[in-house]
Amino acid sequence: MDRAELFQTVLDSIIEGVILIDKDSKITFMNKQASLMLGIPVSQVINKSVTDAIPNTRLHIVLKTGVPEVNRIQQLGNTKIITTRIPIRDKTGAIIGAVAIFRDITSVQKMAEEVTNLREIEVLLKTIIESTSDAISVADENGRIVMVNKAYTKITGFSAQDVIGKLATVDIAQGESMHLRVAQTRQPIYGARLLVGPGKREVIVDVTPLFVRGEFKGSVGVIHDVSEIAKLTKELDEVKRLIRRMGAKYSFEDIIAESSKMKIAVTQAMKVASTPATVLLRGESGTGKELFAHAIHNASDRRDKPFVSVNCAAIPESILESELFGYTSGAFTGAKKEGKKGLLEEAHRGTIFFDEIGKMPLLLQSKLLRFLESKEIVPVGGTKPVRIDARIIAATNMNLEKMVQEGSFLPDLYFRLNVFPIFLPPLRERREDIPYLAQHIIKKLNQQYGRLVEGISSDALRKLIHYDWPGNVRELENIMGRAMINMEADERIIKLHHIPPLEEIRHFSSITKAGSHKQLLLEYEKGVILKALEENSWNVQKTAENLKISIRTLYYRMKMLGIKREGRRI
Structure with a gap:
């Protein structure tokens, strides 16, 4: 192998592309790697002008200027190369040609970018x-x-x-x-x-x-x-109490009243709002009693003061007294060292709303009555009275007059609360409000569900209007929500087939008409205890063990349910 063959073999074996031109800018040599990178056969370029054969070349410029170009980045189609162009001189220094040595750096640059991104x-x-x-x-x-x-x-x-x-x-x-x-x-x-x-x-x-x-x-x-976590829990409790104080978020503008009965209720509420009078909101469950309480507070001169809401049925009886009236340091086991303000004290100069007032135990009824008469409270464990200025708004869906006759509600408290009663009509007595309520609920649920429902069809609306609504507005909102869930994502109008069956709800209503939900539960509990007593031959200790309650609790429930130990019922 002569020198020329050795020279060509070596240059064809390297990973760089090599191109040589003579003093006339004609290509005299191109190795295999250069041919592959450029996509041009060697035979097509030998002895041809470099400017005609190679796109974007600068070899002829280096040949003319004699100035090397080192590590220049150049784009060749989808390939990026790094190239060095050097003039070739003879022993006298005269330029007799030029050489370009270049390498494909597309993959190298991609790897470098990936490494940079990873870093x-x-x-x-x-x-x-x-x-x-x-x-x-x-x-x-x-x-x-x-x-x-x-x-x-x-x-x-x-x-x-x-x-x-x-x-x-x-x-x-x-x-x-x-x-x-x-x-x-x-x-x-x-x-x-x-x-x-x-x-x-x-x-x-x-x-x-x-x-x-x-x-x-x-x-x-x-x-x-x-x-x-314990610290955050304590802070959360305080925030909840603060939110409870600032919870009056509705006004009379939020009440939909197109029917005559509802307009009368709104008019009465607006008149009494500007006075300090105690208000008793009467009406079935779901008629909007809490909405009215918020609106009355926000229309009164106490609107900038606390609004405290108390659900007498939701707070356990064992802690209701301390929640309402507060307690002093060391009042009972587990009490905070610094004591705690009650909800009545939190409502000072504002409004306190007693929801489901009929569920308040008799003992607390008497304490609330003393507050209404004296405007003073005594915290649990305390002796010093605290004077409170709080307006009272109460609400109930129970027959307080009947409860007074039966002895389960104090007559004096009833008269103190019944200063200005407002009766909220059930939905079946204000059917003309249903189209407006339905549209209002659609807007509200659109926000909650992220939907774009625009309205309700006439036949679907007709079905809603002719239904009896035992659950009132709360039930209407439930039905509308279920209807929207039944819709496809691209549907915009609630149609008749989207409305869930109303018969099952009517059946539930007919069952509960025989007695209240609480009465049905009491009857069921009485049956369970009687069956357990009979199975254990009226052995109270064994019965309590089987029911997994204390003997004391069993005796208390038997007395409350009218079950005599010898088996005769009261």
Whole structure:
């Protein structure tokens, strides 16, 4: 092999493209790699002018100027190359040609960009983990810690240098490492209680496995400080109380009243709103009594003061007294050291709304009566009266007059509350309001459901108008919501077939007409206790054990339900 063949063999073996031109700018040599990158056969370019054969070339410029061009990036179609162009001189320094050496860097640049992106993502993730207030630790597939954040150090007392590279048991003072358990089971763990760090801090840990393309690569743990949770819970309670104080969000503009009966109720409410008079809102469940209470408060001169809402049926009887009247320090086991304001005191200079006032126990009825007469309360465990200026709005769906006759509601309290009664008509007596209520509910549910429902068809509306509505407006909203759920995403009008069957609701109504929901429950409870007593030959201790209640509770329920021990019912 002569020198020329050796020269060509070497240049054809390298990964760079090489092109040589003579002093007349004609191509004298091009290796195989250059041919592949340019997509031009060698035979088509030899002895041809470089400007005619090679697109975007600058070899002829380097030949003319004698100035080398080093590491220049150039685009060739979809390929990006890095090229160096050098003039060739003879022994005297005269330019006799030029050479271009270039390499395809498309894949190299893509890899570099990917590496750069990965580094940027890594930095971003680290920044996010560091900035979060949750304590985070990350372990590899073997349960060794690879990353922790500052919040982790704050809770455990261990720095990153203390734990990285060590087994995840390093920070456990008492309990099992959840990272190691997840490494064994490949399953997430939530709500594990542990003691961590030198200070044995109590924490709750959630650990989730990490999978990359289906392969387990480790786990990430989020550590919650129990003491911090307790603090946040206390703050949340305070916020709830604040929200409860500021909860009057409706006005008379929110009340739909096209029917004559509803217009009368609104007119009465607007007249009494400007006075300090006690208001008793009467009406079936779902007729809008709470809405009226909000509107009356917001139309009064107390609108900028607290509005406190109390559902007498929702608060357990055992704590209702302390909730209403507050308590002093050490009033009972579990009481806060600093004591606690009651809801009546929170409503000072504002309005307090007693919903379902008929469900208030007799003992508290007498205390509420004393407040209405004296405008003073005495907190539980206290001796010093506190003067309160709070307007009373009460609401009920019960027959208070009958309750007074039966002795379950104090007559004096009834007369104190019944200063200005407002009767809210049931929906079946204000059917002309239904089209307006339906449209209002559609707008409200559109926001909640993220829908674009525009209205309701005439036949669907006709069905709603002719229904009896035992649940009133609350039931109408329920039916409208179910109808919207039955619609397809692209439908805009509620049609008859979207309305759910109303017969089942009418059947429920006919059942409950025989007695109230509470009465039916009491009858059922009486039957259960009687059956258990008979099965245990009226042995009260065995009966209580079978029912999983205390003997004292069983005796109390028997007395309340009118069951005599010898089997005769009262």
